[in-house]
Amino acid sequence: MRVLFTVSSWPTHYSAMVPLGWALQSAGHEVRVLCTPSQVRHVGEAGLSPVPVLDGMDVVLRLRLQYYQEAVDGLWPYPWLPPHPVTGEPLRDLGDFDADGHQADAAPDLAARAARSFDAAVEVSRAWRPDLVLHDPASLEGLLAARVCGVPGALCLWGPVSTHEAEHMRIVPTDHSGSFPRYGLGELSLDMIERVVDPCPASLDVPVPARRLPVRYVPYNGNAPVPxxxxxxxxxxxxxxxxxxxxxxxxxxxxxxxxxxxxxxxxxxxxxxxxxxxxxxxxxxxxxxxxxxxxxxxxxxxxxxxxxxxxxxxxxxxxxxxxxxxxxxxxxxxxxxxxxxxxxxxxxxxxxxxxxxxxxxxxxxxxxxxxxxxxxxxxxxxxxxxxxxxxxxxxxxxxxxxxxxxxx
The missing domain is CATH 3.40.50.2000 (Glycogen Phosphorylase B;)
Incomplete structure (x- = not known):
């Protein structure tokens, strides 16, 4: 069968998926990994075949914005303020960052980039016709592609944080581009995630409302030599x-x-x-x-x-x-x-x-x-x-x- 992976632009996010990619290839299946150009080397070094068509989010910016919002909402637990979302410099006051202005200036470009990434995933999927799509929590291109093409899909957790956590702990992005409605799927909902590949020991009590597909965690830490x-x-x-x-x-x-x-x-x-x-x-x-x-x-x-x-x-x-x-x-x-x-x-x-x-x-x-x-x-x-x-x-x-x- 043909198996399509989609991964985010943060290498450690998909390290947990690499051994599953190896297992699929060893069983004789074809594997392709949709990624951003910045991840081609990392995916290739892992022995998988990268397809660099995604235009992923700036993960650093997204996290800084998330932490800034936590501070605004009173959920930031630390005595210092989070860094400026754009510059990364220390904030003296939350008012030093114009969140509304940034949203107005940056939102159209971010939405356009996300839409291009979703479109690329759908285009490749329609051309290559995978039998199965797997994706990490931060790469919703796989979720969209699987649903548009009518094939099964599964989200692969990278650790003990699941799809259904408190909002300020959310690891699944939102669809600011409106791509899910654009493809006739309605608004993005976490209920669309029907299966979750879970590598965590059961005693950690990781909440997974979807069908859980347990797997043994196999470490992949890159290809550095062992001293x-x-x-x-x-x-x-x-x-x-x-x-x-x-x-x-x-x-x-x-x-x-x-x-x-x-x-x-x-x-x-x-x-x-x-x-x-x-x-x-x-x-x-x-x-x-x-x-x-x-x-x-x-x-x-x-x-x-x-x-x-x-x-x-x-x-x-x-x-x-x-x-x-x-x-x-x-x-x-x-x-x-x-x-x-x-x-x-x-x-x-x-x-x-x-x-x-x-x-x-x-x-x-x-x-x-x-x-x-x-x-x-x-x-x-x-x-x-x-x-x-x-x-x-x-x-x-x-x-x-x-x-x-x-x-x-």
Missing amino acids: AWLLEPPGRPRICVTWSTALSKVSGPDSYLLPEILRSLDGLGHEVIVTATAADVAALGVVPASVRVVEHAPLRALLPGCAAVVHHGGAGSAMTALWAGVPQLITTFAAEQAVTGERVAAADAGVHLPGHRADRAAIRAAARELVADDSYRKAAAGLREESMARPAPARLVRTLEELAAGSG
Whole structure:
């Protein structure tokens, strides 16, 4: 069969879908991935075939606008203001950004870009005639294309945040372009999402009103090489620290907590490994002697030897830690990441610290507790067992084949 993926313009959003793409290809099916031109390299490096016809949203701008609106509505929990939605500079006052003026100036162009992207997805789908369409939560082009072409579709979650959350935590975009009505489908509704591929352990209680298609999470962290020293067992408890390269862009400079985290962990007697980009490394300056900094070490290779991991609540980090059975310290600066932190903590597999409460003492105490208290390790191991019991991507392929054939 032919399977069409549509993905957003944020690489980590569709990393969870890559192993399913591999499984489909290994079963002999044809796979194409509709993406923006900026994602061609990432999709190609994953061994999938990119079709760069989408004109995706500016994810950074969308998130900044979302955080600004949270602040206006009194839902922004942090003592500082979110960054200026357009410039990214710190706001001194909410009135420093003209939201109505920006909406009037930018809305027509954003709607036109979205309409072009929807049209491109429909055009390719009509020409290629897929039997099945899969898409991530931020890429509604797949939802539209499947409905217009009359083929089954499914949304693929990237982590513990679902399609049906509180409005300020919404990860599914709205259709400001009016493309769904334009194609005779009526206004976009979350009820149009009929199936959800869910990689999360059941104990996380991720709300999925649609038909749930469970799958085992298989980490894909890119194609970075595995350092040889990772093959040796650590001589003392190892803590991994991994941080988002884009967090400061969307949440402001106050969210760059990485230096404070490293100072907090210094002196605990643990080996601390930081995986970061070259830019992050440069911004760190001098690091404590107990810290080893590596660029782009794959988490799937690093985490199994760790006693704990510290991260910002990104789906890839959280899901890979769940897969590895490693307790998590999650320090968050956005609503979506906070949901992830709360769900991991509720399952007793980690500690969630909202960013404004993550001072040196709190980070240090949480890290010490995660390593010393075996209950976190046991809970994390339990979630790993749940994850391993879910159908492997190759097994889900059979379900998708039945779905495409009309018998599933």
